[in-house]
Amino acid sequence: MYKVFVNDKPLFLTNEVAKETDFQLFLLESVDIEQLIVKMFNNKIKKAYLYYPDEKEILKKVKEKIPVKRAGGGLVYNNKGEVLFIFRNGKWDLPKGGCEKNEEIEDSAIREVEEETGVDQLKITKKLQKTYHVFKRNGKYRLKITHWYEMKTNFTGTPIPQENEGIEKVAWLNPEQIKEAMKNSYENIKLLFEEENVYNEQ
Template sequence: MYKVFVNDSPIIFTSSQKKENNFPIYAFDDISFDDVLHKINNLKIDGINLYCTDLLRDWKIFCSHLNIIPAAGGLVVNQKKELLFIYRNNIWDLPKGWIEQGETKEIAAIREVEEECGISNLKLVKPIVTTYHIYYHKGINLKKTYWFLMKSENNKKLTPQTEEGITKVAFKKVSEINEILQNSYANIKLVYDNYQQG
């Protein structure tokens, strides 16, 4: 299964015929790329299921219509089991950014978290999940973000990267996470859910 967010509405690519949500179902072979984006953007529906007879083939066809932008980021846990969040454009988010030429996704993830949060000495633990979302800038782009679990023993003051529009950086207690996620993006909730599942 692949899940692509357009704003916070998912396009779910699946080879399963089992209905797991209330979204309308379309056969991938019977709907065009433009129709999918029109439905999700203009019909104000919460999501779409695309049934695929060949999931990998259909995913590649879908991606061929988009500029793929690789990115990487981290979910950082400190010694108190608190999680690191950034606040940008009045929304709580996780630190992430584009993978630069010649970088591995792991190095990019650590670099982006360090730059955006003013933190250092991060330890990369393991991959969590890869998320996808479509955005419009000089064409239709698909941001593919590789997320990693990281550990931090940082006791220094965190510094938001204000030139990137980040106004706050903070470790948040587990008891605060549900409220944070109410003012966040659907793909950030997906990262957190995968983290919780281990």
Template sequence: MKLFVNDTPVNFSSVHQPSSVQYDYVVNALAASMAETKLKGDVLVNYANHAYIKTALEYFSKKKVKNLDSITFAVADLEETVELVKGQFKIVKAGGGIVRKGDKVLLIHRLGKWDLPKGKLEKKESPVEGAVREVEEECGVQVTALDEICQTWHTYSRNKKKYLKRTYWFAMDCLDDSQMKPQIEEDIKEVRWMDTPAVHQALYESYFSIRYVFRQYYRKLERHSL
């Protein structure tokens, strides 16, 4: 489960599985409260219980922590913890994609950030069907879906209700971009083809979640699995 809370990457791991990841700060949740945890760089919280995690998620949802790159909660019961986290929210499913044409991919500019086209699935719609529909509606292009890249989860609130959006991301090929234009009613200001250097530059003005999707995309390209 790759979770983003207020665009902060939140990870879950097992205390029983040693990690090769290097962290800037390691905290023992049994000895320090959430308020005492130094939130800077990549943080690992060992032995985090459910109450600790719930407090942390509520904190992150209300405040963007400027210098925090990611936080990982190492727990004794990984599967149970993930299910309890999901249980705090109403789950919404969405689909989106990275569309390619030759050596370029398609990005949209929305709400001051470079982003990828995506949106909620309709009733009885499969993730790939919804992803294709959303991409075509938001960008005015025709596409065909290839393999799934990854899935992301992110939280948001609306009308005092808490939601957890599960987004399925697919690689796509462009079939026709002769009618390409941004869907203005979805606050999209621009749709642009970008080569790899331009994408890397645009990601400085994007979200952690979108950077993660692109990392997974490029890794799969390197392994020739897309």
């Protein structure tokens, strides 16, 4: 099962029909995906399931219906075990950004972290899960698939927010501060921290 966030609300891509009733179920083959997305953006639908019998093909089918944008991002630790965050659009987020033409996704992730935060000396230590969310650009909806990487850095300078990208501040947060930041972050970022189990370290 895949979890795609539309305006921070979950759209599950599934090959199982569950018996729960707190959501709407749509058939991927026949759904007007744009209409469904619009309803989720307008808070008419809080949670939905898109059903398709073949789980291996389900993401491919969605990609046929909505253009995909690939992005790379980093969950970056410094030597103190703090994590690098950016603050943009009133929420805490992790640095990430779109892939340039012919660029390897790992290179995109490192480049975007450097550009958005001014932090360098980055080294990828492991691949994390991908996250999926729908955004609107120039009146069109797109599915952003972000490839996340855990990174380490020996950087000790002052991070610099990339203001022309709307980033207001960059901060290193410890596990206690991360807990607080998660109250004002995005659902796909929370997923990463659940996977990483950052809170329970230290």
